[in-house]
Amino acid sequence: MEGMERRDFLVGAGLLAVAPTASSAAQGLDWGAVRREFRLDPALTNMGLFYLASNPREVRDAVAEFQRRLDANSHDLMPEEAQKVAEALGQYVGGAADDIAFVPNTTMGLSIVYGGLKLRADQELLLNDQDHAWHQQAARLAAGRVGAKVRVGTLYENPAKATEDEIATRLRNSITPRTRAVGITWVQSSTGLRMPVRACAAVVAEANRGRKEEDRCLLVVDGVHGLAAVDDDAARLGADVFVAGTHKWLFGPRGTGMVWVNPEVGDEITPMLPSLSDRSTTALLGPGGFHAFEQYFAVAAAVRFHQRLGRTRVAARIAELSGRFAAGLAEISGVVVHTPRALSAGLVCFDVPGSTGPEVVRRLADKKIQITTASYRIPYARAGTSILNTPEEVDRAVREISALAR
Numbered sequence: 055m056e057g058m059e060r061r062d063f064l065v066g067a068g069l070l071a072v073a074p075t076a077s078s079a080a081q082g083l084d085w086g087a088v089r090r091e092f093r094l095d096p097a098l099t100n101m102g103l104f105y106l107a108s109n110p111r112e113v114r115d116a117v118a119e120f121q122r123r124l125d126a127n128s129h130d131l132m133p134e135e136a137q138k139v140a141e142a143l144g145q146y147v148g149g150a151a152d153d154i155a156f157v158p159n160t161t162m163g164l165s166i167v168y169g170g171l172k173l174r175a176d177q178e179l180l181l182n183d184q185d186h187a188w189h190q191q192a193a194r195l196a197a198g199r200v201g202a203k204v205r206v207g208t209l210y211e212n213p214a215k216a217t218e219d220e221i222a223t224r225l226r227n228s229i230t231p232r233t234r235a236v237g238i239t240w241v242q243s244s245t246g247l248r249m250p251v252r253a254c255a256a257v258v259a260e261a262n263r264g265r266k267e268e269d270r271c272l273l274v275v276d277g278v279h280g281l282a283a284v285d286d287d288a289a290r291l292g293a294d295v296f297v298a299g300t301h302k303w304l305f306g307p308r309g310t311g312m313v314w315v316n317p318e319v320g321d322e323i324t325p326m327l328p329s330l331s332d333r334s335t336t337a338l339l340g341p342g343g344f345h346a347f348e349q350y351f352a353v354a355a356a357v358r359f360h361q362r363l364g365r366t367r368v369a370a371r372i373a374e375l376s377g378r379f380a381a382g383l384a385e386i387s388g389v390v391v392h393t394p395r396a397l398s399a400g401l402v403c404f405d406v407p408g409s410t411g412p413e414v415v416r417r418l419a420d421k422k423i424q425i426t427t428a429s430y431r432i433p434y435a436r437a438g439t440s441i442l443n444t445p446e447e448v449d450r451a452v453r454e455i456s457a458l459a460r
């Protein structure tokens with residue numbers, strides 16, 4: 055049986071099985087075969103798969119193989135594998151291997167970036183109220199060390215009605231000559247809103263006109279819910295720094311992440327910790343000491359898996375399912391969807407009348423449906439549509455939410 059599934063998955067152009075009737079941009083893949091590569095709980099409709107990745111067989115096998123080699127001789131630290139991971143990630147985000155540092159997760163990456171940023175007491179870091187609490191805290195800890203300030207703005211009035219124009223205008227009005235970095239989130243885990251990063255980058259570029267290098271405002275993107283969920287090159291969005299855990303949508307091993315730094319601003323960030331790698335200026339940002347190398351090295355397998363699936367098809371499938379979910383919710387009387395359709399990716403945040411977000415999570419858990427809520431000021435109910443979900447699961451979740459709303 056196992057062998058059958060494996061073969062199914064690999065037929066076609068040496069890649070994946072072809073689904074004969076699919077009609078969207080997500081066509082050409084047998085999503086059922088893709089799902090069978092994962093060890094999901096078959097009894098659960100899991101719409102929280104973005105939280106901490108389940109790993110496909112290929113990644114699990116890679117971890118096991120690197121572990122075997124380290125067990126055989128831990129002096130063999132396989133530096134060539136680190137290079138392969140940097141190359142794989144660089145290629146995936148549309149950047150260079152030298153501009154990638156390895157970090158254990160998004161939080162550490164952001165902390166290292168803000169902590170290492172050359173920041174003066176008369177400068178500030180500008181974030182917004184929808185950035186993740188750990189992103190905000192990373193900025194506060196860094197600013198606190200040098201006596202600088204963190205200012206937290208608001209980039210839209212109402213997420214459901216937010217537009218690119220509104221966000222760009224508010225950002226433009228918030229940046230001052232003292233703003234040393236702007237932090238934003240590619241796909242917000244509070245609202246599901248997908249930030250128009252390019253529009254934000256244009257605003258930051260405009261603010262930088264005529265500034266000296268030491269005053270230059272950097273755009274820092276927490277990209278964890280965009281990487282492998284949005285079909286775009288993270289290194290070409292116009293940001294100066296892109297940070298993301300590779301242990302969410304990319305299906306990388308747990309405890310892995312990346313930082314990409316625009317080489318033009320590499321000198322503006324100094325390492326916070328000793329590094330294991332002197333591969334490049336940016337690689338020095340990656341914290342040193344020995345690591346769970348079998349996890350790090352297997353990130354390359356996660357990238358390969360996604361490249362075979364194709365980023366366009368992956369993003370299209372995620373959007374198809376999230377669109378289906380949001381449309382289903384919109385039909386339910388009283389349910390409010392907070393994620394704007396035109397600015398969205400794989401997360402959908404919503405409210406059910408008469409229940410708090412955590413109550414919705416609990417009541418759906420009773421029906422063997424896993425969703426989540428985030429610990430923001432308003433903890434909306436939140437579901438994510440992964441390529442591992444099916445249209446039937448999405449419909450089932452909608453039906454159960456409809457029953458809750460009655």
Ligand SMILES: Cc1ncc(COP(=O)(O)O)c(C=O)c1O
Nearest residue numbers: 159160161186239243276278299
């Ligand atoms: C937007 C956002 N940023 C950062 C994090 C923290 O991610 P990590 O566990 O990779 O540090 C999360 C957590 O899920 C998140 O939703």
